Amino acid sequence: MLQPTPASVPAARKQQMADHTTPLVRDCWYVAALSDEVGRELKERTLLGKTVLMYRTQDGQPVIMQNRCPHRNFPLSKGRLEGDQVVCGYHGMHFTPNGKCTFMPSMNNAPANARIASYPVVEKAPLVWVWMGDPAKADPATVPDTPWLADPAWKTVSGQFHVGTNYVAMHENLLDQTHFPILHAGTGIGTPAYSKSTMEVRVEGDVVHLVRALLDSPAPDIYGVPMNLKDRIVDRHSDGYFASPALHYAHARIVNKDVRAGEREEYRFTITHIYTPDQQGSIHYWWFNSRDCNLDDAGADAFLVEASVKAYQEDVDALTWIQETVERETEPFEELSFGPDRPGIAMRRILLKLANEEARGDAGPATPAAAQPVPAAAGAAA
């Protein structure tokens, strides 16, 4: 068992943790869209409660702006693009990508005070990141790096959900290993041997780092099938990161303990989960499963998509039911927390701290930018 703890941690609220009612952290880079979702068509999406307009300029820069004309509130996404400018569909006001009005057909001069918000955007393909908070704090240097998603030495399969739940519960689910044998009992990602893993929780600034290792154990299907190592004995090393309110990723390293002809000694997987709140109680969720082996194996792609969707759908269903449950409760209640909840509690304290800092207006520097590197070599596990 994982760090069994007979005594319970005191109840959640008293522990000063974020929950589904905590204001969303806005001063953070969130993924607004996948790169290929943003093009020369005007697209509407709601991010952190604001409805925005997304498009790409003629030279390919993604633009994300307020989707409301300042004149008579027409949603600009119902207008059209003219070159790099958005033209309102009601009275024809033109706006540049930075939100400045340059032309209004019924007036000789463009109104100088007509502006719309244009949100800071940084694209690191395949992700388009946006800053919906205080623009003065938007430092492009702090946009998270996810190089494995674009590196030709890796192959990534992916998918997305729109989930009726808050991001707190979704992040906690990712930091929580103890639900695997129950919620995912039928999915084969929580093998009995899994409970013998060692686990270390490191809080590194506003990042929660989970270090796990399971040695000399049969490869579970989720790794064994795509690597053709089914039921073979491997060491598994994993570094998972709550990197920011927007991002969780985990580097896994599978060490082949019985290398046969033509086989590699080490295989690496990185799982990436991206959450962008739509409203307080719903999120846009993108997942990515990246591997550095069998890149051209279409069978491995298909297996990984199917297995991922099956497991993540179980999480999505569970968290949706939980959100429904807490939303319909009219009387106050507290969550009980236990030893194995430690990683999630660490994350929830960070989320509450960030939300409180924002409410007080004294938010410090943004979340760190650098992705934790994929471990370089077998045996280097923390």
Place this chain on the structure above:
Amino acid sequence: MLQPTPASVPAARKQQMADHTTPLVRDCWYVAALSDEVGRELKERTLLGKTVLMYRTQDGQPVIMQNRCPHRNFPLSKGRLEGDQVVCGYHGMHFTPNGKCTFMPSMNNAPANARIASYPVVEKAPLVWVWMGDPAKADPATVPDTPWLADPAWKTVSGQFHVGTNYVAMHENLLDQTHFPILHAGTGIGTPAYSKSTMEVRVEGDVVHLVRALLDSPAPDIYGVPMNLKDRIVDRHSDGYFASPALHYAHARIVNKDVRAGEREEYRFTITHIYTPDQQGSIHYWWFNSRDCNLDDAGADAFLVEASVKAYQEDVDALTWIQETVERETEPFEELSFGPDRPGIAMRRILLKLANEEARGDAGPATPAAAQPVPAAAGAAA
């Protein structure tokens, strides 16, 4: 006409009566389910605004518990039964029927403080009664008796509705005889002769008792058809009871005034209406039509089901429209009440008194338990 009264009773609110906004009475035994709805599958239902989990133990005891794991709010009805215990579908916490946690897979010892509410339950087949209020006041001796529903000397047909209305208006409808010739004009339960009935209203503690009699009158279809006494002259005696916020029943006795070969002198019917609030503005509604004659007559069964559903559907429609009407009104208004509303007003005063006592925390003993007996013999009517 029924006790015609030219002067109106002063307006409803000033009369201190419950209406659709009055808090629901919680310190009361309510029917949670029919016996055959509760089995070895986990079942979810909302009762008085709380979502509960229902199942039956291996030895057949019905269990009704809070449908929310105290750890991370997973709805336990999405988990599974293991013997008599409920296993949470998220992290596998086990709960006994009395709500105690006995096992959590990720911990060596079950957390001592992990408990869920288990509600007092008493089964009197075919009804499973639950106490959703202050458990200290839940006295099994006060669970209503409805022996006619289980007595082999009686035959019962039944049905159920989920109705978008408050229980106040539904109870008032049952105590109100004057809507029969209008709302049920096409159903044949309000014959012209019916308006010649005598009626007495007795308030007996928190019970409202309606005593009615109609002598030497043709049997209406609702009694005449199943008894093969269609259009024959009978005496009708009826004792109706607002027994509690959860229960209304009426004993009818039909006296055959012209007994022919093979006929009985007296036939008895008991109608039972059970209301359990789902939320403030909606109820679970079960009805039962019981008779002590022609027990094996499938034609009588079918006739009584069809006639009951037709009439009760008219009530359900009317009360749903009324609820929609009062919910969409934004300006305050008052109901006018008249003499014939006396039984309903008595009931509404009791409901308000009970709600007020509960709000003040000084609720007295629960509603009386004993069902009023079916009258024993012809001619004994009050």
Place this chain on the structure above:
Amino acid sequence: MLQPTPASVPAARKQQMADHTTPLVRDCWYVAALSDEVGRELKERTLLGKTVLMYRTQDGQPVIMQNRCPHRNFPLSKGRLEGDQVVCGYHGMHFTPNGKCTFMPSMNNAPANARIASYPVVEKAPLVWVWMGDPAKADPATVPDTPWLADPAWKTVSGQFHVGTNYVAMHENLLDQTHFPILHAGTGIGTPAYSKSTMEVRVEGDVVHLVRALLDSPAPDIYGVPMNLKDRIVDRHSDGYFASPALHYAHARIVNKDVRAGEREEYRFTITHIYTPDQQGSIHYWWFNSRDCNLDDAGADAFLVEASVKAYQEDVDALTWIQETVERETEPFEELSFGPDRPGIAMRRILLKLANEEARGDAGPATPAAAQPVPAAAGAAA
């Protein structure tokens, strides 16, 4: 361009203008229904947040009453008509057209205090006008006249929408000429020449009067096709009126500058828009397109219906999107206004003034009754 103005008018709220949150003006004659919608069937409709019952007496008078029985709140529209009286479907209370209860089956005497509101109604076919505000202020002399809708010298085509928006934005749309070339770019009602019109805005009491003229210009399709003057040179004169919160109409006069054999020198069109708020954010909308020429031309009828529906649907869509946009915004914002918005701003100040007067209880005389006459002869344009 129309009165180009480089400097913007200060922001909307500071300008003391009505917006979608301003309380609806109630002391005003509104159209409840078309004459042919009201007959011997009970009909329910919501007007200014109140649900009413509409029917016509045996001698043809339209009646509009509160749709709620004062006894137990049954919606009277679910009852039935008996002669000129409405009979409640629950207990059979009878109400005269003026709302007085005359009979209750369960009582010897009708309850003297049982009354329902009957709203002042004036029919000027094809319109049934109602006064939902303070009845003491309902002066039939102030019901707007729209004689062209009933005059056999005119032919009218019409249609209706139920629109999810507030009347403020709809009225502003009608007073706003500058959206034509953008929103209606594909409908051909905003020709390039149109922007050369002269326009004068006159505020006449609580009426906003727009006077426009465009001389020696090709007839647009909307006039040219039904008059068989397609692409011919005409003078266009138009007098548009925000006549009341309920009514906008515009008289257009088209002067044929090159009269050929069998042609008239002048053609007149009158466009009528009627808005009746359902709730704060939705309206019943009826439109009418009336002409004094080619009265029997079914092709002209069909063309005008198709062209009108196409253009008005564009307005309805735009205003619905705008309402959705302002309703989902949680942060305060201001509209920017510009010179061309002057007519709309004048109207919005009147709407705010009327709402404020009503809130203070010092509303003056109602809106003027007389329709502005259709101009009598060519050349008389303002």
